[in-house]
Amino acid sequence: MQLRLNLSTSPRENKRPFLAGASLLGMIALILLVILSHQAHESWRANRDIRRNIAELERQIQASEQKQSALEAYFRTPQAQQVLDRAGFLNSLIDERSFPWTKVFADLGETLPAGVRVVSISPRLDHGRALVKLTVSAMTDDSKVKFLQTLERSKDFADIQVQGEHREHESPEILVDLTAWYVTI
Numbered sequence: 089m090q091l092r093l094n095l096s097t098s099p100r101e102n103k104r105p106f107l108a109g110a111s112l113l114g115m116i117a118l119i120l121l122v123i124l125s126h127q128a129h130e131s132w133r134a135n136r137d138i139r140r141n142i143a144e145l146e147r148q149i150q151a152s153e154q155k156q157s158a159l160e161a162y163f164r165t166p167q168a169q170q171v172l173d174r175a176g177f178l179n180s181l182i183d184e185r186s187f188p189w190t191k192v193f194a195d196l197g198e199t200l201p202a203g204v205r206v207v208s209i210s211p212r213l214d215h216g217r218a219l220v221k222l223t224v225s226a227m228t229d230d231s232k233v234k235f236l237q238t239l240e241r242s243k244d245f246a247d248i249q250v251q252g253e254h255r256e257h258e259s260p261e262i263l264v265d266l267t268a269w270y271v272t273i
Contacts, residue, residue, distance in 0.1 A: 207223040228260075247269045
């Protein structure tokens, strides 16, 4: 038979529960470290693909900006400006030819009272509408007012603005300058 005698001044402590708990916490910490490391690695790989895509898109943007600056430089050359000016002029001629002159004159004919005649007309096309500058001649103030009232009631003309009126030298005619939007193109 063996007898255990403890001759020390303090009794011996049992450290087995502490070691078991510490080992268990260490294992849990190690497992969490492995999981977090795996997630960090996967996130890095996913971000690597995204970074690669971003770099490719930035290269494409830079190439597009270089092409754009080259085109802008080309369009600033005198030869290109000449072509653009000629194209603008030809487009304005096409727009003038596509203006419905007969319809405008027919609509104006319906609104012209006796004693009023159109002296000049000049259209400017703008997004499917035409800004028409008119100069009309009226024999009397009554015919002038009657024409303006009829023009305002017309569904073909909108936003009528009288620019001014004047008389010719020693003539009874009143010349009225006005602008109006012709809306039925």
